[in-house]
Amino acid sequence: MGESKSDILQGTLDLMVLKTLDAMGPMHGYGIARRIEQLSEEALVVNQGTIYLCLVRLVQKGWIKAEWGTSENNRKAKFYSISKAGRKQLIAETVNWERISGVIGRLLQC
Amino acid sequence: MLTRTRQAIARVRAFFRRADMDRDLQAELESHIAMRTEDAMRRGVPREQAERQARLELGGLTQIREAHQEVRGLPFLDALFQDLRYTFRTLRRDAGFTTFAILVVGLGIGASSTIFSVVNALLVRPLPFHDPGRLVWIANDGKENDLSGLTVPVGPFLDLRDNSRSYSDVAAYYAFYEEGDKKLTGYGEPERLSGVPVSQNLFPLLGVQPQLGRLFTAEECQGNQPVVLLSAGLWKRRFASDPGIVGRKLTMNDSAVTVIGVMPSSFDFGSVFAPGSRIDLFLPLPLTPEIDRRGNTLSMVGRLKPGVTIQQAQAEASVLSEPIRLRHTRDELRFTVGALGEHVRGRMRPALFVLACAVGVVMLIVCANLSNLQLARTATRQKEMAIRVALGAGRGRLIRQMLTESVVLACSAAMLGLILAVAGTRVLARLDAISLPLRESVHIDLGALGFTLLIAIVTGLVFGLVPALQVPTTAVHDALKDASRGSSEGRRHNWIRGALVVSEIAFACVLLVGAGLLIRSFLRVLDVNLGFRPERAAALRIDPSSQYSTQAKRNAYYDEALRLVKSVPGIEAAGLTDVLPLGHNRSWGAGAKDQSYSIEHPPPDVFVRIVSDGYLKAMGIPLRAGRDLTERDNASNKPVILINETLARALWHGRDPIGRTVTYVDKDREVVGVVGDVRHLALEQGSGYEMYLPIRQTDDYSSVDLVVRTTQPLSGLAPAVRAVLKPIEPNLGANEFRTLQQIVDKAVSPRRFVVLLLGGFSAFALILASLGIYGVVSYSVNQRTQEIGIRMALGASAADVQAAILLQTLWLTAMGMATGVVAAWILTRALSGLLFGVSSTDPVTFLGMLVTLTAVAVAAGYIPARRASRIDPIVALRAN
Numbered sequence: 010m011g012e013s014k015s016d017i018l019q020g021t022l023d024l025m026v027l028k029t030l031d032a033m034g035p036m037h038g039y040g041i042a043r044r045i046e047q048l049s050e051e052a053l054v055v056n057q058g059t060i061y062l063c064l065v066r067l068v069q070k071g072w073i074k075a076e077w078g079t080s081e082n083n084r085k086a087k088f089y090s091i092s093k094a095g096r097k098q099l100i101a102e103t104v105n106w107e108r109i110s111g112v113i114g115r116l117l118q119c
Numbered sequence: 120m121l122t123r124t125r126q127a128i129a130r131v132r133a134f135f136r137r138a139d140m141d142r143d144l145q146a147e148l149e150s151h152i153a154m155r156t157e158d159a160m161r162r163g164v165p166r167e168q169a170e171r172q173a174r175l176e177l178g179g180l181t182q183i184r185e186a187h188q189e190v191r192g193l194p195f196l197d198a199l200f201q202d203l204r205y206t207f208r209t210l211r212r213d214a215g216f217t218t219f220a221i222l223v224v225g226l227g228i229g230a231s232s233t234i235f236s237v238v239n240a241l242l243v244r245p246l247p248f249h250d251p252g253r254l255v256w257i258a259n260d261g262k263e264n265d266l267s268g269l270t271v272p273v274g275p276f277l278d279l280r281d282n283s284r285s286y287s288d289v290a291a292y293y294a295f296y297e298e299g300d301k302k303l304t305g306y307g308e309p310e311r312l313s314g315v316p317v318s319q320n321l322f323p324l325l326g327v328q329p330q331l332g333r334l335f336t337a338e339e340c341q342g343n344q345p346v347v348l349l350s351a352g353l354w355k356r357r358f359a360s361d362p363g364i365v366g367r368k369l370t371m372n373d374s375a376v377t378v379i380g381v382m383p384s385s386f387d388f389g390s391v392f393a394p395g396s397r398i399d400l401f402l403p404l405p406l407t408p409e410i411d412r413r414g415n416t417l418s419m420v421g422r423l424k425p426g427v428t429i430q431q432a433q434a435e436a437s438v439l440s441e442p443i444r445l446r447h448t449r450d451e452l453r454f455t456v457g458a459l460g461e462h463v464r465g466r467m468r469p470a471l472f473v474l475a476c477a478v479g480v481v482m483l484i485v486c487a488n489l490s491n492l493q494l495a496r497t498a499t500r501q502k503e504m505a506i507r508v509a510l511g512a513g514r515g516r517l518i519r520q521m522l523t524e525s526v527v528l529a530c531s532a533a534m535l536g537l538i539l540a541v542a543g544t545r546v547l548a549r550l551d552a553i554s555l556p557l558r559e560s561v562h563i564d565l566g567a568l569g570f571t572l573l574i575a576i577v578t579g580l581v582f583g584l585v586p587a588l589q590v591p592t593t594a595v596h597d598a599l600k601d602a603s604r605g606s607s608e609g610r611r612h613n614w615i616r617g618a619l620v621v622s623e624i625a626f627a628c629v630l631l632v633g634a635g636l637l638i639r640s641f642l643r644v645l646d647v648n649l650g651f652r653p654e655r656a657a658a659l660r661i662d663p664s665s666q667y668s669t670q671a672k673r674n675a676y677y678d679e680a681l682r683l684v685k686s687v688p689g690i691e692a693a694g695l696t697d698v699l700p701l702g703h704n705r706s707w708g709a710g711a712k713d714q715s716y717s718i719e720h721p722p723p724d725v726f727v728r729i730v731s732d733g734y735l736k737a738m739g740i741p742l743r744a745g746r747d748l749t750e751r752d753n754a755s756n757k758p759v760i761l762i763n764e765t766l767a768r769a770l771w772h773g774r775d776p777i778g779r780t781v782t783y784v785d786k787d788r789e790v791v792g793v794v795g796d797v798r799h800l801a802l803e804q805g806s807g808y809e810m811y812l813p814i815r816q817t818d819d820y821s822s823v824d825l826v827v828r829t830t831q832p833l834s835g836l837a838p839a840v841r842a843v844l845k846p847i848e849p850n851l852g853a854n855e856f857r858t859l860q861q862i863v864d865k866a867v868s869p870r871r872f873v874v875l876l877l878g879g880f881s882a883f884a885l886i887l888a889s890l891g892i893y894g895v896v897s898y899s900v901n902q903r904t905q906e907i908g909i910r911m912a913l914g915a916s917a918a919d920v921q922a923a924i925l926l927q928t929l930w931l932t933a934m935g936m937a938t939g940v941v942a943a944w945i946l947t948r949a950l951s952g953l954l955f956g957v958s959s960t961d962p963v964t965f966l967g968m969l970v971t972l973t974a975v976a977v978a979a980g981y982i983p984a985r986r987a988s989r990i991d992p993i994v995a996l997r998a999n
Contacts, residue, residue, distance in 0.1 A: 039151040043158075058178035058186070061147065065191045069129035070122050082157065086150045087143075094122070 022063045024106060027099040030073060030091040037078075037086035038064055064089060072098050134192040144187055148180060198516070202523040209524065216496065217528065220489055224532035224578060226883060227485035229539025232563065232571045234478045234876075236544045238471050240561040241464055247385050247560070249326020250422075255429060256462035257289065257419040257436065260453035261724075265800070265807075267706040268724060270294050270418055271454075273411035274447045279419070279454060282439055285432035287424050290321035291417040293404050295703060297822040298396055299660050299855065303357075305370040309850040311660055312353065312371075314400030315388060322382075322401075324422050332365035332380025340403040345376040351384035353399040373665045387559055391463055392418070395554020395865060414707075420459060432456045450708055450721045463556045469952045470873045476949075477633060477880045480626045482574070486582040487623045488887045488894075491616055493525060493586035495898055504590055518587045525583025526576055533575035540567065553868040585615060613899065620891045621935040624976070627881070627888040628939020628968060629946055634874075634881035635964035636950055636957055641874045643956035644867060650797030650806060651700060652739030653859035657833055658699055658824045659840060660855050661848055670754055674815045676847060677731060678750065680825065683843045689831030694734025697820035699859075700799045701866040709783035709810060711770040723769055725762075725783070725808040726799055729820040734811075735761075735794060737826040738859075745777045745792030753815035760788035761811035763796050769808060781810065788812070802866055803955050826859075833858050873953065885971070888935075889979040896928050897983035907987055908995025917988035924987050928980025929973070936972055940965065 029044050030036060036044070042060045067073045072095030080086040091099070133140055152173045159169035177183070188197065210217045245251045257279070261268020271279075280289040292315050299311030319340035322328075329348065339346050349364065358364050368375045388398040410416065423432055436454035444452035497504070504517060541563050547553070548561045661680060667673045677695060684693045698704070710722030732748040734740075743764055752759050760781050767776040767790075776790045796806035814820070829836055837856040844851060864871075900907070907920055947959040957964065 037150070037154075038147060039154045042151075056178050057151070057176050058148075058183040061144065061183065062186055062190045065144075065187060066126075069126045069133070069191060071125045072122075080150070080154065082154070084150055084153060085146070086154070087147045 020102075022059070023067060024099070024102050026060070026063055026067060027072065027091060027095055027102070030089055031096065031099055035076075035078075035088045035090040037080060037088050039086070041089070067095070071095075130191060130193055134196060137188070137192065140191065141184060141188075144184060145180075148177065148183065152177060198519070199523070202520050203527065205520065206524045206527045210528065213496070216492060220492065220528050221532045221535055223485055223488060223887065224529055224582075225535030225539065227482050228529075228533050228536030228571060228574060228578070229543065230536075230880065230883070231478050231482055231574055232536055232540035232567055233543035233547070234471075234474050235570045236540065236563055236567045237547065237561055238475055239564070239566055241467050241555065241557050242471055244557075244560070246391060246460055246463065246557075247387075251460060252458075253423040253425070254325070254459035255286075255421045255423055255432060255456050256459045257421050257454055257456050258462075259415060259451070260455045261451070262807075265706050265724065265726070266294055266704050267415045268451070270415040271452065272414055272447065272449070273406050273408075273417060275443045275449070275452055276417050276419060277406060278443045278446065279436070279439060282443075283432075283435055285423060285427045285435050286421040288320055288324045289419055289421040290318045290324045291404065291406075291419045292317040292321055292392070293410075293416055294418040295413075295416050295705065295821070297703065300822060301371045301400055301402075302373075302662070302664075302850065303369060303371055304373070304850050306357075310357070311855055312399040313389075313397060314347070314402050315398055316402045316404035318404050318406065321420065324420065325386075327382065327386045329380035330383040331362065332378070334380065335401075335403045339379075340405060341407075342405055344403055345374060346379045346403060347371070347376045348401040349378060349381045350388070350399050350401070351382055351386070352397065354381045355384075390557050390559045394556040394558070395551070395868070397551070415705075421456070429456055429458060450718065467555060467869070469949075470869070473633065473950060473953065474873060474876055476946075477630055477877055480630055481880050481884055482578060484623050484626045484884050484887045484891075486578060487619045487626070488891050489525070489528075489578075489582035490585045491619045491891055491894055493521075493583060494589065494616055494619075495894065497521070497586045497589050514590055517590045521587035521590060522580060522583045525586075526579030529575045529579030529582070530572075532578075533571050536575075537563070537568075537571055540571070553872050554865055555869055555872065585619070589615075613902075616895050616898070617931060620888075620895045620931050621938065623888045623891045624932055624935025624972065625939035625942060627884040628936055628972060629943045630877075630881040630884045631968040631971065632939075632943035632947055632964055633950060634877045635968055636947060636954055636959065636961060637870075637874050637877055639957045639961065639964055640953065640955040641867070641870055644802050644870060647798065647802050649700070649802070649863070650740060650795050651859070653863050655830070655833065656737060656739065656826060656828045657836060657856055657858045658826045658862075659837075659851070659857075660822065661695075661825045661844065661851070662823050664848075664850075670815075670818060674753055677814065677823075679847055680844060681731070681733060683847070684825065684827060684840060687827075687829075687836075687839045687843050689829045689836075691828045691830055692733050692736035693825060693827045694737040695731035695814050696734050696738075696824050696826060697729040697814070697822055699824055699826075699862060700797055701801065701862055704799060706808075707783050709781055709808075712780035712782045712787060714770070722783075723766070723808050725766060725810050726806075728799075728809065728811050729814050729817060730811045731814045734826060737828045738797075739828065740797055741795040743793045743795060744775075745790070747792060748811070748813050750815075752813040756816075758786065758788045758816055759791045759813060761792045761794050762790055763794055763806060763809040765796055765806060766808040766810060767793050783810075802863070870953075885975060888972075889975045892928060892931060892976050892979040893982065895931070896924060896980050897986070899927070900924060900983045900987045903987075904990060904995045907990050908992040911990065912992040912996065920990075921984045921988045924984035925977065925980050928976055928984070932973060932976035936969060940969070943968075 025045055026041055029041055033040075033044065038060055041064075042057045045060075064073070064075070068075050068089075072092055073089050074092050075087050075089050078086065078088045152170065155173035155176065156166065156169045159172060160166055164172070188194070246254065248254060258269045259271050276289070276291050280286075283289070296313065296315045298313045301312045301314040303310050303312050317335075319335050319337050322334050328334075330351065331354075332348075334348070335346065338344070347369070349358070354360060354364060364378050365380060367378045369378060370376075382401070388401070389396045404410070421432070423429070433456040436456050440453045507517060508514070544561045544563055544567075548559050550558075663673045663676045667676045681693050681695070684690060704726055706724040706726050708716075708722045709725040710716050716722045730748065732750055732752070735742055735747050745761075748759070748761065762770075762776065762781065770776065770781070771779060776793055779790050780787050781790060782788075794809075794811065797809060798804065798806050799809065800807065812819075814823070825840075827836070827840065840856075841851050911917075911920065943965070944960060951959045
């Protein structure tokens, strides 16, 4: 039941969420979803519900923090921000990602 | 690693804060939808459509919540709790089944936990001493039950202690203490107490410290100092745990003794060294030449030095035996060394092993029975299962659900079992009539709790497994159809159910044969010719007090006592003895004067009883030749003796023994009578050589029991005898009257204990097996209602139908019995050590078992058969 798809996505989605929060500062779940949607230019269709699964997992790992606040439209929303450990993880993951994509890119070129 | 830990903690917290987290998520999702809707509306989409779009993009709220729970919490526990909730609901709905299952499994688990506690206390748990693994029992190499043959004199004990290098210390106690030796007077009701004289180092060697006061000093153990240590039991019972007891003077056997301490309640001398007896006091044992002259009197306990094995100690003891024997000019002295634990509990091992196996078999029957019931339930729940499968439940999930159900059942049953086990062990620990070593320490401890939990889970898994595997696989369609038709629910099911019942019957067979053999042995033991007649006879301790200081005074006391007792109405005969049957035994080397003996051909060891005239009659011991003792067999007349038939045959080989002379310890006595053999050692053991010396001609005894035989009921005897003896013995205690039957009962109590338990187990097994048969046959009748209806419509008579069903029952039973008989034939060999007078393949027992089981099976099959024969074909055919 779509499990395999989200499994493949999981690590990638984590990285995207961390990067988004690192670049944009504190955001709510909808904002993150919208941002990823915009950046991927609809190429990556993310079931928006899975964002929240990803968020709770990252909170539990201690990489991001969550806090209730008010949105730009004066609406109550939960805001997420990246933590120190999250930044460290982001750097490690980015390095890792670049290495792998480099390898795969080279592999696909020849 | 840190991340992992943090995540694990967060998951556990999330699991417990489920409601909070769900509410949080709900709010977050709602604000998500609201923001999305607003965004869309800003682009000109109408509100309703925007909101619908937002919800679609987000996905199902319930699904998200469930996925969220799974990601953040403990999905395994979630499923478990879900299963548990479901289980409790199902079980409540099926109250009849639940009650029955809890009852059956509870009884089984109760029995198992009780036996486990008994085995644990009697065989597994270390003796309640310091470092018990290094304690050894050192005995003389003699016959079992002959205390004289198993003990050693003071001299050899001291030599062994001083010359051996294997032990860090060797201690001893005086084995010929008599129960009720010490009479406490001047403190409430007079009472006879049992005291054991112990060497000064015994308690330090065992590692036992007094809870109050101190142990004996070396000085106190040199002479016969009037000091005493109390057991915790006596202190509590008699002195209300008075903390000021140390230093108090008590009157014991008419002289003052000082209490110097109280032993801890964890130290129960009787339960370790003298099963079935209660030891109240400890006295100093002086290792003097005077005690040495009494001959073999000491039992020894040693503590091995670290690193020394029992084999090494035995080897050394064997080497030391001969020089020590020669130095003390003893006939027989051979030290044997064994683990103290083995000495205390070795004899119980076979019986307990059998009981443990029996209870295991009972549990297997319980499991088979429950499996069968569960199978029947699964059959009726096929539809429910199929629907759940159709709704997307995986097969593994359903199997897990079924197993959860059976484990929950078993665990609920375990609570009932635990209550039963606590009650059972408590009763057992308090049943003083059973003489089992360490019995007092039987209780439910942490180990037993763990065992109960374990056995509950294992039982649940075992009896739940077969039914759980019947959960429909992929053929949902078939299952739904099958169940709805209620017909061909499957040959496979019937086959499994039949096999379960057959195995139940086979197990019950084995148990019944085992119990039957033991019951027959028990009856044989009770049937044994004791050599005396215990019915309508009783004994009472009447040791002469210290004021009767000479033999003449004592004889006058005996004359008076016998005369007074005979005046009680109903008393047929009265006599005195120093030792009652089935108690302590001592033996002396005694031979015929007209034969020569040497070290190589020693005179036989003869059991000694010091008795008065009238004793034979009071006991019911038959006189075979010559005359009984009389009042005139006293110190001023010629020394005489009575011997038993076995001794007469051994000494004079069939020639008339009357008038010949027996010699023992340089004394000569003329044989005036020959009496029948008495089983003095144990009911299962022959009598050996026995001789009876007149109490008026010797001082060599330490206690006196008055034995009376009456024509009246025994119940009224005690007060009458006490009243009549008041003038010469005002201090008779209330608890001193023992009927001979009580003495016999106590001797057979370990056997009775095993027989009762095994009998109970096999009765339980029989009931379960019959329920199993009933269940299966009755189920198959239900299943075949239509078929039977058709048969009857086609002309089969009620008798035909009944016969067919009874035949099915008998067929199951026959298969079970065939398996069971073969198994029993092989397994009962393990019982042979416990049997008496029957062989392990006793045909009567096997036949009896077959008859019993067949009868029970027919009865169990008859009820459904009758129901089948009453089926109304029209109703049956219309039913579905």
